Amino acid sequence: MLITLVVSAFLIWVMPMLIATYTLTVLVIYGMLGLSLGLIWGFGGILCFGQAAFFGLGAYTYAIAAVNIGESTVPMVLAVLVPAIFAALLGAMMFYGRLTDVYLGVITLVVTLILFKFVNSSAGPQFVIGKARMGGFNGIPGFQTLNVPGNPDAYVWGDPYFYVCAVALVIVFLLVTCLLRSSFGRIAIGIRENETRMALMGYDVAVRKTILFAIGAAIAGLAGALFANWAEIVTPGLFSLGQSAEIIIWCIVGGLGTRFGPILGAAGLAYLKFVLGQQSMIDNTLITGLILVMFVLFLPKGLVPAVAALWRISFGRTRRKPQRTGRRRARHG
Amino acid sequence: MAETVLETHGLTMRFGGVTASDNVNFKLKARELRCLIGPNGAGKSTFFKCVTGLLTPTEGQVFMRGQDVTGWQPHQIAALGVGIKTQTPNVMDGLSVHENIWLSARRFHDTTEAKARADTIIDRLALGPIARTDLGQLAHGERQRVELGLVAVSDPWLVLLDEPAAGMSAQDVDRMTEIIHELTRTAAVVIVEHDMQFIRSIAQTVTVFHQGAVLIEDHVDRVMSDATVRRVYLGKNA
Numbered sequence: 015m016l017i018t019l020v021v022s023a024f025l026i027w028v029m030p031m032l033i034a035t036y037t038l039t040v041l042v043i044y045g046m047l048g049l050s051l052g053l054i055w056g057f058g059g060i061l062c063f064g065q066a067a068f069f070g071l072g073a074y075t076y077a078i079a080a081v082n083i084g085e086s087t088v089p090m091v092l093a094v095l096v097p098a099i100f101a102a103l104l105g106a107m108m109f110y111g112r113l114t115d116v117y118l119g120v121i122t123l124v125v126t127l128i129l130f131k132f133v134n135s136s137a138g139p140q141f142v143i144g145k146a147r148m149g150g151f152n153g154i155p156g157f158q159t160l161n162v163p164g165n166p167d168a169y170v171w172g173d174p175y176f177y178v179c180a181v182a183l184v185i186v187f188l189l190v191t192c193l194l195r196s197s198f199g200r201i202a203i204g205i206r207e208n209e210t211r212m213a214l215m216g217y218d219v220a221v222r223k224t225i226l227f228a229i230g231a232a233i234a235g236l237a238g239a240l241f242a243n244w245a246e247i248v249t250p251g252l253f254s255l256g257q258s259a260e261i262i263i264w265c266i267v268g269g270l271g272t273r274f275g276p277i278l279g280a281a282g283l284a285y286l287k288f289v290l291g292q293q294s295m296i297d298n299t300l301i302t303g304l305i306l307v308m309f310v311l312f313l314p315k316g317l318v319p320a321v322a323a324l325w326r327i328s329f330g331r332t333r334r335k336p337q338r339t340g341r342r343r344a345r346h347g
Numbered sequence: 348m349a350e351t352v353l354e355t356h357g358l359t360m361r362f363g364g365v366t367a368s369d370n371v372n373f374k375l376k377a378r379e380l381r382c383l384i385g386p387n388g389a390g391k392s393t394f395f396k397c398v399t400g401l402l403t404p405t406e407g408q409v410f411m412r413g414q415d416v417t418g419w420q421p422h423q424i425a426a427l428g429v430g431i432k433t434q435t436p437n438v439m440d441g442l443s444v445h446e447n448i449w450l451s452a453r454r455f456h457d458t459t460e461a462k463a464r465a466d467t468i469i470d471r472l473a474l475g476p477i478a479r480t481d482l483g484q485l486a487h488g489e490r491q492r493v494e495l496g497l498v499a500v501s502d503p504w505l506v507l508l509d510e511p512a513a514g515m516s517a518q519d520v521d522r523m524t525e526i527i528h529e530l531t532r533t534a535a536v537v538i539v540e541h542d543m544q545f546i547r548s549i550a551q552t553v554t555v556f557h558q559g560a561v562l563i564e565d566h567v568d569r570v571m572s573d574a575t576v577r578r579v580y581l582g583k584n585a
Contacts, residue, residue, distance in 0.1 A: 197453055204450045207439035214399070214437065215497065216425035216454045 045277035052276030054230035059206030064122030070252035072238025080157040081146035093239030101231030130253035153249030269316025358407035369559035385556030430503030440483035488519035
């Protein structure tokens with residue numbers, strides 16, 4: 015816990031010297047989005063192809079609520095709650111229906127598609143929620159961005175906004191850590207390992223998976239709201255399949271079954287995409303694809319587990335006991 | 348008279364045109380040890396799955412301690428205090444022996460109590476040296492033993508074991524027999540088994556299945572010397 019705080023404080027201090035805070039902010043937000051899938055997939059065994067749906071839902075909820083309310087505190091809370099409730103309903107339907115991996119993937123994929131299609135075709139004047147026009151393909155611009163709670167005129171933007179996002183990510187990371195160390199988290203890992211066995215021990219697998227799925231959606235929703243504040247516009251592109259696929263790639267590259275891996279994968283690949291986006295020689299989706307193929311072939315467990323293994327091989331021999339705890343940590347994230 | 352802990356009334360399970368379990372009436376008393384035997388396809392495992400909730404029977408009812416549990420989910424049945432071991436080892440391969448057993452104990456006890464119970468079971472089953480090893484790295488016999496540990500740590504009053512001795516060495520089987528005898532002090536135990544030698548060493552009352560129905564139910568010695576049972580097993584016509 016202390017190490018996490020020290021390392022994150024150091025990174026928050028050093029990183030703005032290397033990369034512009036405007037870019038860093040979105041890397042941090044993607045990190046949080048990566049962590050949301052890393053939690054439910056890496057520790058709950060739920061492969062969701064529609065994490066972007068919750069991200070987009072969070073962003074749209076924030077934008078619509080902000081247009082109507084005009085102060086950012088309640089919209090931020092709603093942006094976490096709405097995706098969580100949506101995921102709880104969707105999850106309950108899937109997990110109580112005993113859907114297995116493939117069907118779960120298909121359903122989450124289709125839900126993302128439906129949301130994308132719906133939001134994309136909501137340009138007409140009849141698509142109004144309160145004062146907010148859905149805007150179809152053009153999205154919703156010009157909503158109230160993050161302000162100091164209770165003071166709508168004190169906008170949080172620029173460097174301070176980066177620090178808000180970074181601290182939010184650290185808090186979410188610590189909450190995820192606590193969750194995974196709690197009985198609920200350990201049982202979730204047990205369910206990932208063997209659902210039948212956990213059911214035969216008397217655990218209600220469906221309700222636990224539903225709760226974990228909703229927690230993952232809540233984190234994705236928060237990331238979505240932060241993204242909306244950063245971009246100052248929400249568009250249907252947030253719900254796109256490309257976005258969903260990218261989140262999965264972040265998790266694979268960073269390392270599934272770790273907490274830090276998906277964050278690193280997300281920030282690293284998003285930064286690479288940003289850098290490659292500044293040139294026109296090579297198409298950057300090609301590079302992302304190539305990286306994924308390379309990782310699947312040569313580092314199937316992802317970056318963080320591979321580095322952890324290398325660390326053990328190099329420094330683990332002389333100190334036996336720490337090696338063991340190191341291994342446990344790595345597995346539990 | 349001891350309480351009846353498990354009872355089925357006319358339990359029938361059909362898969363399409365195949366009747367895998369045919370009108371099975373079964374009764375088990377508290378702390379009784381019962382073996383279910385029969386040739387391949389006799390319906391032992393189907394019966395087992397119907398009782399544990401892995402399958403919902405087409406007809407008939409299952410009662411546990413007088414409660415109708417027909418159509419219940421496995422986790423609801425397990426939550427009553429029923430320990431279940433399936434045919435193939437069903438364990439958490441990516442987790443350590445201790446974590447596996449802790450997870451089972453945690454279902455019915457708080458965190459500290461679960462840890463204490465897990466430690467006790469690990470000592471009792473002589474799993475100490477491998478307590479921190481992942482299940483995936485263990486030999487078959489050890490995995491089976493851990494799975495029995497998972498069942499034992501939850502203090503069940505009814506234990507259902509599907510082929511616990513399958514693929515185990517003689518030494519492992521001896522240890523398994525010991526553990527099962529210990530379980531019968533507090534629980535009724537049903538064992539579905541194939542291995543006749545193991546049955547002889549452990550069983551008192553045996554229920555023989557044949558073509559989905561109960562063929563005979565008697566003391567192990569009488570069952571073994573029964574002409575019909577021999578014919579069924581050896582496939583000879585009398």
